[in-house]
Amino acid sequence: MISWRSTWSIYTRELMRFLRTAFQSVLAPVLTTSLYFIVFGAAIGGRMPDLGGVDYGAFIIPGLLMLTLLGETTSNSSFGIYMPRFTGTIYELLSAPVGVAETLLGFVGAAMTKSLLLAAIILVTARLFVDYSIAHPVLAVLYIMLVASAFSLFGFILGIWADNFEKLGIIPMLFLTPLTFLGGTFYSIDMLPKPWDTIALANPIVYLVSGLRWTFYGSSDVDIGVSFAITLGFLAFCVAVIAYIFRTGWRLRA
């Protein structure tokens, strides 16, 4: 049976770790988002046409949100489990009467919480630059939570897979960020020439950005059902991998 006290202990400790660097954790996304809005919203955005009836500055909000969400969620979660492995403090977790449920709810729940806080900060920051409204706010929150949980789990897998700091950073830096930039953060894939508009559909991040954009403005590059299905599929895949890791003790127990 799941121990809620153990879960709460892991969860609050992870949040404390976040609060220790709160200034940097909050300031960095505020600064980055502001820079994006200054460059793409004010400098370039003024010369761009409306996309699907949405002002360009407002159009890029879901993409920017996704850019930060994917990066921060993945790195928060991967660091959360990698650091105890690196410093050896994981012994305490492994020798405690806690299983996969407590560990995931604690680490992944904390990473999700941090990400949702960051999402709120970004939306507030964006409001300072652009006037926007959210067409489906409940679905938007649900979708953000879904993406945050999927990528928290993904980060957790990365943190277990990585056996050095280079590996820890390589996936977010070399794959996630480029794929997000190419995933329609700053443009609609309809704007791409053929055959790139079709090739772009092979990028899974397109579906995530598009899904979030739909919850904001009611229209997107791909069907919202497909976006939800792909996100849920990725979540299920991560859960299966983590179940395997805990069953076999891969990279956790000698």
Place this chain on the structure above:
Amino acid sequence: MEPILELAGLSKVYPGGLKALDDVDLTIRKGEIFALLGPNGAGKTTLIGAVCGLVRPSAGTITAFGHDMARDWRRARSRIGLVPQELSTDMFEPVERAVSYSRGLFGLAPDKARIEEILRSLSLWEKRDERIMALSGGMKRRVLIAKALAHEPDLLFLDEPTAGVDVELRKGMWAVIDSMRERGVTIILTTHYLEEAEMMADRVGIINRGKLLMVDEKDAMMARLGRTEAHITLARPLDMIPPAIAKFPVELEADGASLCYRGGDGTGKGKAEVAELTKALIGSGIDFTGIETRESSLEDIFVSLLGEEGGAA
């Protein structure tokens, strides 16, 4: 006495082929201090890891408090504490919060009074608000002990508790271990300080290359394998052992300038025999100018056992 932990046929082979544990059978009794001795790489930490969930055994069973660790690990682990060899903890955390976290991790409700009691018993109360990184090495090790005690375990593993600790702090640590025993905690400690095992342990196990070579009461082991050695410096060299002392296990050394006695069994028999030997020497008119005696330590027994095993291999 009631068994608290039972290992049966426990083996661990690491992916590279290293056999770290080889068919280990061991029973730990409630309330005892058990010292597991062995050289580096003998399998001590692997054995602890297997019981505490850090290492997946290749074969064998572990039963703690009557629970099979493979199936009923939650209940078993909730009663086991571990102090690791390395000083592994979040160095940025204040002492009290770190210890409270450990209690919560094991599923127990917060209990400030209990945490205070633990911290006071380890002389950490005054340091409760300090970050662990600001503490000395000895204090950090005490924090690890406090964390391991936070969930009030019945069985505590101390993996090299005094490694890298100076003599004074080591003695302080022994006092801490002694007080835990008084509280009824069963303790398994690994060490390669044989003096430590000699001072603290009720029973001793000797492990080498993953095999448990011997498990016995410390006193019984000392009695069985212990020896007295006496060197008697003679006033005048002898050519041969005189008949009056031929019944004693003696031999001439240094070209007959000294007489060496090796005998006894670690119970004091050796000392008595040395006294008889000196009387016999005086009775035979053999003069001597000095006597030097020493009892064999656990270390001598340990070295001799490892030597025998090396010879047999």
